[in-house]
Amino acid sequence: MPKSILLIGGPSTGKTTLINHLKTLGYPCLDEISRHVIKKAQSEGIDQLFLEKPLLFSQLLKDARIQQHQEVTTFDTEYVFLDRGIPDTVAYMDYIGQTYTQEFINDCKNYRYDLVFVLPVWQEIHETDAERYESFEQAQKIQEYLLATYHTYGYTPIEVPKNDVATRAEFIINTLKD
DSSP states (O other): OOEEEEEEOSTTSSHHHHHHHHHHTTOOEEOOOHHHHHHHHHHTTOSOHHHHSHHHHHHHHHHHHHHHHHHGGGOOSSEEEEESOHHHHHHHHHHHTOOOOHHHHHHHHHSOOSEEEEOOOOGGGOOOOSSOOOOHHHHHHHHHHHHHHHHHTTOOOEEOOSSOHHHHHHHHHHHHHO
């Protein structure tokens, strides 16, 4: 069974760029699904689903991430990389002060990842767009919530050094081999 390797980090830390690079190296990767959920909501007239209906948004993300977690088992490979995980939904809700059901906590406990890498916030690559609206200061705060949440659920994220994408990928792959 493949190991689930999770990449986490606040907005604009280079996760998607890293995932795309890992794909070019032949590794199976499951993309971040929040942009898909956001764009779908925008097409239905909801400009910022996370801000307007944070619990619904988080439920949709959590359910999709559970599907991704289960999808890992369908691969015939040593590793599958995932862009964000189930505990991210709890971290973001904690960040905005949103209450949530015990189901979220249970799912964070029941669906486990084999290893978690965290990409640090990095002002030089931080940008905003229609789906990523957080300022650099907000990204730093979100990062704090992400790290606290993953620690709460028993993970010790390994920090990926700030560097070019190839060097970051090499760091992860070498860590997996150790």
